[in-house]
Amino acid sequence: MKKIKYNIYKAILAFVVFILSWGFISCDDYLDVDSYFNNMTQLDSIFQRQDLVDQYIRGAASYLPNEGNLWTSSPNPFQGASDENFTSWNDDRHAGIKYLLDEITPFNSYFNNWPRYYSGIRKANIVLERINEVPDISDIDRRDYIGRCYFLRAYYYYLLLLQYGPVPIVPDQAFPVDSDVEAMSLERATYDQCVDYICKNMESAYEYLPEKREASADINIPSKGAALATMSRVLLYAASPWYNGNKFYADWTRTDGNHFINQTEDNSKWGKAAVAAKRIMNMNIYKLYTTPKEADTPSLPANVSAADFPNGAGNIDPFRSYSYIFNGEVPRLLNDEFIYSCVPSRTGDSPMWIAAPTFLGGGNGLNLTQDVIDAYYMKDGSDISESTVEYPYPSSATAYEAIGTGYAFSGYQLMGNTAKMYDNREVRFYASVGFCHTLWPGTSYTGSDSSLKNSEVTYYADGNAQPSQNYPDDYNRTGYTCKKYIHSEDNLKATVREKAFPIFRYAEILLNYAEALNELNQPYTDDASGITVSRDVSEIRSAFNQIRYRAGLPGISIADASSQSEMRDLIKRERRLEFMCEGRRYHDLRRWGQDAMDAYNRPIRGMNVKAKRSDRKAFYTVTTLSDKLTRRSFAYKNYFCPIPKSVLNKNSKLTQNPEW
The missing domain is CATH 1.25.40.890 (Serine Threonine Protein Phosphatase 5, Tetratricopeptide repeat)
Incomplete structure (x- = not known):
């Protein structure tokens, strides 16, 4: 019984x-x-x-998920599907590219x-x-x-x-x-x-x-700041147009009649987002990482404040301050900008591997788009289309020409063969982008092959970054790759430093705060914390300018911050540059609504990598790519990933996302 x-x-x-x-x-x-x-x-x-x-x-x-594995064996499609880049392979290890090629469906198992x-x-x-x-x-x-x-x-x-x-x-x-x-x-x-x-x-x-994790073994376990940072991001997204009163989802309702996406815009949500960011700022634990000015730190442009940081950039080295966040120079425990982090792979799934050329042991399969290259400012903060006499952007007739004499700054070497179109750019450009004639030091290599150290990488059809015979698809399609996570010592033929990937860093909190305040129409008070926020232009300016000064750029004025529409555009661009290839771009474009449609349905452009070294001018001609890897499109269904059919089959009350 x-x-x-x-x-x-x-x-x-x-x-x-x-x-x-x-x-x-x-x-x-x-x-x-x-x-x-x-x-x-x-x-x-x-x-x-x-x-x-x-x-x-x-x-x-x-x-x-290991959020630091951005492209290879990535747990999600977001970086692979960003308008910042695409990979040279459409395969299971780089399935993010499939998302905008319309190859991910509810019936396959990608990113389930x-x-x-x-x-x-x-x-x-x-x-x-x-x-x-x-x-x-x-x-x-x-x-x-x-x-x-x-x-x-x-x-x-x-x-x-x-x-x-x-x-x-x-x-x-x-x-x-x-x-x-x-x-x-x-x-x-x-x-x-x-x-x-x-x-x-x-x-x-x-x-x-606890407020902080002091032991290195526990450094990637969350603290109070990680909880608040998650709230800051979630609340900022919830306040954004795509999730706040979006009429596109008017017919998407639960069985009780409630809309999955609210249909009435609630401006106070921006207040909630601002309060969440302000709570982190008030902890006085986190700050932007900076390094002191050194002998080889270049002089600031005349329009950049020489006051000490955070009121200017006079006492810091902007290039080192930004690049050291990502390249492993500074141990995670010593970086007060990191709020929550993880450790990405260092070898076959790493940012180093996918970006490095084949002859240096890499996959040579990461391609940045011309749009993100052109978004970077000139050294004095001017747009490339409105450059100044002091820091000019060359005309199309001379953009391909070499600068002639190379120069070094902040430990970075700009080679003499560098095209004029890459000269006098802001430091985040040099810290993040690998372009034709970029130097790859790789100084950890101590062997006898001189080509594996201090290599000047070129992406011409006959350049040294051409693919090997065994792997003909392993070549760069645009002439640009991401060097943001690569230290000057890193060498796949020797050693690669361990890096901490910033899931949340303080720069995001500052820009979250500036954006939330900018969109706030009336004061908002959070009863629990006692914090009141409003569209205070001095607060917006202060938060925003810290990001600018750390990058060695001029700050904005009170007049700039006073215009909501102008400030909105400035914040969007700053997020694009500050967080380039950090997994944030897809989510920003989506939450802003129409921005995703505009960005993703633009043609992908880059350098003409089919041109040989002997035809330098042809190589440096901006070219529209139209091969099978770049025929991407963004439809309304792409605002959310499909729920796998295997999941839907196990719960009769689940409904699929719109248009899937």
Whole structure:
């Protein structure tokens, strides 16, 4: 009789587990009921020892994507699908390119993060439900574990929201085994409900987490700042036009009639976003990273304030200050700009590998677009179309000519063969972009092959970055690549420094604050924090100018900040340059609405890499690319990724995203 009851119980549980399989249980075979019983037994043991609970929480965090793997083996399509770049291969390792080539559908398995993220949520929920059972744990550690799990739960929902839009919010406690199918099939919440739930949990995480992580082993575990930074980003997105009163989604509703995307614009959402950023600023823990001015720091243009940073750039080295954030020169523990980070791969999946030419051991398969190159300012902050006499942008008739005499600044060497079109640009350009005749020092190499060190890389058809015979597709299509994450010592034939990838850094908080204030029409007060924000032009100017001065550029005036439309354009461009190839561009374009349509439906342009060295002028002719890798398009469906059909099949109340 007991055996019969057990089998009946197993049958019921098998049915329950099947229904929950799309995310409430784990990635294990959800039909393996015996494994489920074993897992529950193991859980009882886990919560009897602190060390096992710690391991379990780290297991819950293991579902987090490595956001530093931007192009190769990337966990999401966002950087690969950005208008900043495209890869030289359309394959499974670089599937981000498929998104705008219309090759990702609900029926294939690319970027199916749904079950992983819900598995992480489930594990976090279990810890929060059972953490008080652990006997051998201090109050400090218990609080930390609780904070980490609140953070994980909220962060997984944030990741789901980024990729899929509104998603179901599962109960904080697991369903009872006798629940019926109707109770366990959940409809998607609205976008605003998801945002509110994320912020509610991040507030709880903020309450429990420590202000900083001091040990190097724990440096990538979230702190209070990481919780607030997530809120800052989520609330900024929620206030933006695509998610705030967007009539395109007027017919997209839940079964209760509520719109998935609210249909009435609420300007106070900008106030909430500004408060979240201001709370981080008020912590007085984070600041923009800067390095002191050195002997080889170039003189500032006359229109850049020589006052000490943050009121000017007189006492800093702008190039080193920006480049050291990314290239591994400064250990993560010593960089107060980083709020939350991860460690990307250093070899086959790394930014170094995809950017480096073949003869230096790389894949030579990352191509920046001409649009992002042209967006960078001249040294004095002028646009290339409005350059000044002091720092002129050359005419098309002379743009291809070599500058003739190379020069060094801040440890960077500009070669004499550099085209005039790349001279006198702002320092973020040199810190981020590899162009034809860029020097790749690679000084960690100590072997006998002189071509593998201090190499001047060229992208002509007969240049040294041409592909090998065995890999004919491994060549650069535009004449530009990303060097942002490459240290002067890095060499794939020798050693590559470990880098920390900034998931959140203080520069974003400052620009979030400036943008939110700029869009705010009337003062907003947050009762919980007591912070009041308004469209204060001096506050906007102060936050924005810190970014400008760190880059060695002139700050904006009160008059500039007084114009909402002009300030909006300045902020959009600053975000484009400051966060180039950091995974932010796709989300910015999307949340701004029409900007995504405009940017993604422009033709991709670059240098004419089919031209040989002997025809230098032809190479430096801006060329429209039209091969199979660049025939991208952006439709309304691309504002959200498709929910996989395998997920939809397991929950009858789920609806697919619009136009998929």
